[in-house]
Amino acid sequence: MALSSPSRRGFLSMSAAASIVTLGVTGTFSLLPAQPAGAAQEGAVYPFQVNVPEEALVDLRRRVRATRWPAKETVKDESQGVQLANLQKLVRYWGTDYDWRKVEKTLNALPMFLTEIDGLRIQFIHVKSKHPNALPLIITHGWPGSILELLKVIGPLTDPTAHGGTAEDAFDLVLPSMPGYGFSDQPTEPGWDADRIGLAWDVLMRRLGYEHYVAAGGDWGSVVCDKMAHQAPAGLLGIHVNMPATVPPEVAKFMRAGDPAPDGLSADEKAAYDQLNTFFAKNGAYGSMMTTRPQTVGYGLSDSPAGLAAWMYDKFAQWTYSGGEPERSLTKDEMLDDITLYWLTNSAISSAQLYWENNANNFNAVDISIPAAVTIFPGEIYRAPRSWTERSYHKLIYFNVVDKGGHFAQWEEPQLFSAEMRAAFRSLRQLT
Template sequence: MINQQTKKPTALTRRALLISGAVAASIAAFGSQIAVVETGAQALASNDIRPFRVNIPAEALADLNRRLGATRWPEAETVDDRSQGVQLSNLQALVRYWETEYDWRRAEQKLNSLPQFLTEIDGVDIHFIHVRSPHADAMPLIMTHGWPGSMFELLKVIGPLTDPTAHGGSARDAFHLVLPSIPGFGFSQKPQGTGWNPDRIARAWDVLMKRIGYSHYVSQGGDWGAIISDSMGRQAPKGLLGIHVNRIERSTTIPPEVGKALKNGDPAPDNLNDEEKTVFNEAREFLSKGFGYAAVMGTRPQTIGYSLADSPVGLAAWFYDKLADWVFIRGEPERAFTRDEILDNITLYWLTNTGPSSARIYWENATNAAMPGIISVPVAVTIFPGEVYRPPEHWVERAYPNLIYYNKVDKGGHFAAWEEPELFSAEVRAAFTSLR
């Protein structure tokens, strides 16, 4: 199914245990296999693409259940709103469901129903899903998740994007879809050294697409996926036709005088119109009350990592807080996702012990400045109303001089593909129409 540029093994003669670095902690704890895949008779070359299948040990699930049952809860918040963080009653209800009703095996089956692979790039095993469209002329698309998301936030759009004729579209809208896990997230390996910032990941994604066999492709992302897509746009590797993002970087789009006012705590400049003042006030609100998570992970990922690695409830609270902050209907993630969907994502982080390693991308991004240069490739932008920062088009043009598509839609939040998969898919189709 994969058009590899390297020679494939000619025979499958043995079964080997391939362990992703992201699941090494469970291996060490329980000594059981996570994934068994078929390999060739000869030693695998570093650029081989290997099939991957999830199989979490029963012991790991039992340990999770034991820890949930032994939770030491704090007292309730002393306010009647979310101003102190996740409310005790909400988290206890989620954890009670996690302990007594949630079934990880359903999530595992969901992943294993899709073609999954590992490939080593720059010394790190990258896990990815690769679904080819039934339409031969489909456009190759690499789509990247964010934090605290994962591949789970993108699964609902696989069907609409790869098989649009079954979802109200036409064959000319089809994509061949590649969904990688960022290094240190999910089943991708945890980097053992520093330097895996968005620029390096962007270079790895170009290697990945060309290794699969796609000489021309487009990139899409929200959250960190948008930042990585931006990096790809600056690098402009041969074959990258354009990018689409549904999250905009504030620092590259906001006018200097507006950014200065935000930094100094000054009022909105008088020359801003009503839309711009709204964006300014929302940015100030976020920076003053909603940015603490990034400040912690950008400066002390190891410190917060101990809690994320040791306590499933601590991990759930850290993630649930951001879901509640960033969904379209603020404070009510259960209106955007089912409890199973929320817990699929959180449980993936728990079982792979990637709470700490995923936090390091914030440190990497803060420590390693992005490469200089403009984003010269064609760029498409969709603004969802529940996104944290929603700049007007003329601000967006500051970062994207080759802006080919800009649209504001009427529903959906930060997790757009997860919250509104049909609308999101329609936006991705429209974004890249002119590049086909």
């Protein structure tokens, strides 16, 4: 699918200091800024800031206080889902001491921008390194994440000399919010799948003046990177993923049937097979629902703060390297920052629609021929073995297994993730 030049279709005018304003009494909020001078120019990139009106936060706290809680689970573990006591503790803090304004202050201190690509406004952070010859890097977040999960790597990647690296390790960093997520526009028609996002990211990087760049991501970010690698735009030097798609077709057919691991697998391959079999059998219902019925699941998530918090906290608990206690990896404020972003932007449905658009098993082997780097974190949904990874990524320039961190690698272990970025892309810097 070819991306068109930026158009005026669906364009809402904007100001450099965009804000969220209420729409009626429904409790929904939308970005409605006023247009700055020059914004109508094709390819315009202009500043963006967040300023949520107080009534939106008052409405949120009112809804939290009005939560109707379900009965307690009948087991002593999380096998039935998020435990009542854990969620009540988080949600009650959300309605009392939690402070969204700290997030706004953090975001507004960063260089944030808006630009329209193929009819949608894309919000992104763009931080240039002070070091010359920095390598441009675009990182894509996932679900239930956002650009907030990437903030802790900005310093280490753009200013490596202050974080244990050298000037030669520096990156210029571009962190976009995917369509339907955060402050980017929500698609109003089908077609915004991972392929189209990958094409949009190449437009974005070229619009920012980068002739050559690298791309990285986890979760949906890995899927987008894989798509970009297939598209192989002229400027893309290589990718890094920390949720690689590696399951060979002759193995995937057993997994689809829910069968035990086939004969002939190595110990690493069998462990990966068993991890994914458990994921699909016991932990994958969220994905099935969003892949098949995103609109249906979105009503409850858009109307109930506690429901949204439970939906997302469940994944924080399962996917962090925390033994099921996400507070060991992320603070309650960090989790609530992300949950609140979804709530205030009313993006439960629009983010879930990406699953419907993709409608594929994102762990099945890819066939990628541009340079690729992979880091395996121990708390990932599955730990891809090197043997499968080499079959999927034919120019594997870097492969490393680390000893800590989970699915939200940038969020959980920003220093380690940044070190992996430096090592993964070092050999490609000479190509810029």
